[in-house]
Amino acid sequence: MSNSAIAEIRLGAEHLAPDALSVTRRLSGKLLVDGEIRDALTNETFEVIHPGNLAVIGLAPKCRVEDVNAAVEAAAKALVTWRKIPARERGRMLQKAADAVEANAKLVEQVLALDTGNALRTQARPETASSIDLTRMFGGLAGELKGETIPSANSDVLQYTTRDAIGVVAGIIPWNAPLFLFVAKVAPALAAGNTVVIKTAEQAPFCVLYLAEIMNRELPPGVLNVISGYGEECGKPLVEHSAVRKVTFTGSLPVGQAIAGYAAPKLCPVTLELGGKNPSIVMADADLDLAIPGIIEGMRYTRQGQACTAGTRVFVHQDVYEEVVEGVVARLADIKLGNPLDEATDMGAIISEEQLNRTLRYMEIAQATPGARILFGGERPTDPYLSKGYFYPPTLIDGIPIESEVCQDEIFGPVATVLPFSSFDDMIASANDTEYGLAANLWTRDLARALEYVERIEAGFVQVNQCVAPRSNVSYGGLKMSGLGKEYALDSMVHHFTCSKTVLINRGTPGPNV
Numbered sequence: 001m002s003n004s005a006i007a008e009i010r011l012g013a014e015h016l017a018p019d020a021l022s023v024t025r026r027l028s029g030k031l032l033v034d035g036e037i038r039d040a041l042t043n044e045t046f047e048v049i050h051p052g053n054l055a056v057i058g059l060a061p062k063c064r065v066e067d068v069n070a071a072v073e074a075a076a077k078a079l080v081t082w083r084k085i086p087a088r089e090r091g092r093m094l095q096k097a098a099d100a101v102e103a104n105a106k107l108v109e110q111v112l113a114l115d116t117g118n119a120l121r122t123q124a125r126p127e128t129a130s131s132i133d134l135t136r137m138f139g140g141l142a143g144e145l146k147g148e149t150i151p152s153a154n155s156d157v158l159q160y161t162t163r164d165a166i167g168v169v170a171g172i173i174p175w176n177a178p179l180f181l182f183v184a185k186v187a188p189a190l191a192a193g194n195t196v197v198i199k200t201a202e203q204a205p206f207c208v209l210y211l212a213e214i215m216n217r218e219l220p221p222g223v224l225n226v227i228s229g230y231g232e233e234c235g236k237p238l239v240e241h242s243a244v245r246k247v248t249f250t251g252s253l254p255v256g257q258a259i260a261g262y263a264a265p266k267l268c269p270v271t272l273e274l275g276g277k278n279p280s281i282v283m284a285d286a287d288l289d290l291a292i293p294g295i296i297e298g299m300r301y302t303r304q305g306q307a308c309t310a311g312t313r314v315f316v317h318q319d320v321y322e323e324v325v326e327g328v329v330a331r332l333a334d335i336k337l338g339n340p341l342d343e344a345t346d347m348g349a350i351i352s353e354e355q356l357n358r359t360l361r362y363m364e365i366a367q368a369t370p371g372a373r374i375l376f377g378g379e380r381p382t383d384p385y386l387s388k389g390y391f392y393p394p395t396l397i398d399g400i401p402i403e404s405e406v407c408q409d410e411i412f413g414p415v416a417t418v419l420p421f422s423s424f425d426d427m428i429a430s431a432n433d434t435e436y437g438l439a440a441n442l443w444t445r446d447l448a449r450a451l452e453y454v455e456r457i458e459a460g461f462v463q464v465n466q467c468v469a470p471r472s473n474v475s476y477g478g479l480k481m482s483g484l485g486k487e488y489a490l491d492s493m494v495h496h497f498t499c500s501k502t503v504l505i506n507r508g509t510p511g512p513n514v
């Protein structure tokens, strides 16, 4: 399909983003390699749709090994000079890149909403803002890449460690929060003196390519490269490339395991941010004015539940069960499903047919479960606009046994289950009874219980009396099968994007020329 044949999406009252559509069309068939937005070497492309109305918004190159090699070679060439630029100077360039994104934020957030189907006001705009913030933060932290001096038994010997760039970093990102996850990999990697090749997700390549195009204007050529393609054909050769010395991935558990396998033969370090099946727990003494909206925020319905940290298993003490369920259902009824580009919309569309079908499959299991009650949602909308796109309402179910797939698998759609409990010990055992260990949230006024939960819950991102999304400057990562390593903070840059030499220098005897 030629660029000119890309379907028009309806503009005006329904779609409010003609400029964003111009961006996706301009970037159609392109990638960013060696400082240039250019055609891919491959002639193959795949269609990218807007999940709100399934219109094709552009074509993305289906890169294979030739494009991977070109991007990695550009990154390897740029590394030679980039790593020698003083760290604070690199940081300043990143901060200018963040300024440039901010100057174009309106369009960036629209392209993000068009690509992902995430609502502009509740998701795409805040994600754009936090991506700018995270880039600035890492720019400012570049000067914190410090080694240590090590006390020596011999006063003539100076011992210290360095913090050095690792080399070319490969990043593979998903579609659910593509801009934030892009900068979470790119900004610390670049600040630390590495160069980067990112493979975008098939479903949402344009917002990342556009962001990269803007950032690239402030960076030397080849420092930041962005390619698109499928996992096996493009992601695998990227990870396996001999010049790639670090891999950072966000996505599903099976793919994370495969990527760790590709990287293993060359002993390449890997950071993995994988899935979760996260508990939100309401104790009998909880402040329900915090807990009820907190549970809803935790469900990440503004991203259609497509979040690794979504609190999709809600445990509520039986004494407050009815009150909490009633309160949550009343608020779910206020969530406005609609055109992602409309300012009035709270919740947009699921990313793809595959993901919608996944949600529908789990809903079939739920509906066939004896004793299950659909407390809210559970049916595709019939409104003519909404029924065309991949829309599904926020859905709350109870009466599902904890061992059901619905309570065990990461659905990655707008579906949560609620379960009553009476014993703290049993509830903690159930909350921990999952292979994942990403996030957990508890509401209580009892400090001792809160601290006991913090100690006993098997999760890497633990909150009490709130359930906010991960953010800049707060170290984030999972336990168990939810991942390896941390992101979003100084320690992630230092530990995951640098290598270190230990140096021992014996001063010897001073020379004669003093």
Ligand code: ADP
Binding pocket: 172, 173, 174, 175, 199, 200, 201, 202, 229, 230, 231, 232, 234, 235, 236, 250, 251, 252, 253, 255, 256, 258, 259
């Ligand atoms: P999701 O289920 O959220 O789509 P995936 O883990 O399938 O998450 O995909 C996340 C990213 O991993 C995407 O960019 C995808 O193309 C990439 N990917 C999928 N399979 C592989 C693979 N075998 N090797 C490398 N990358 C892959």
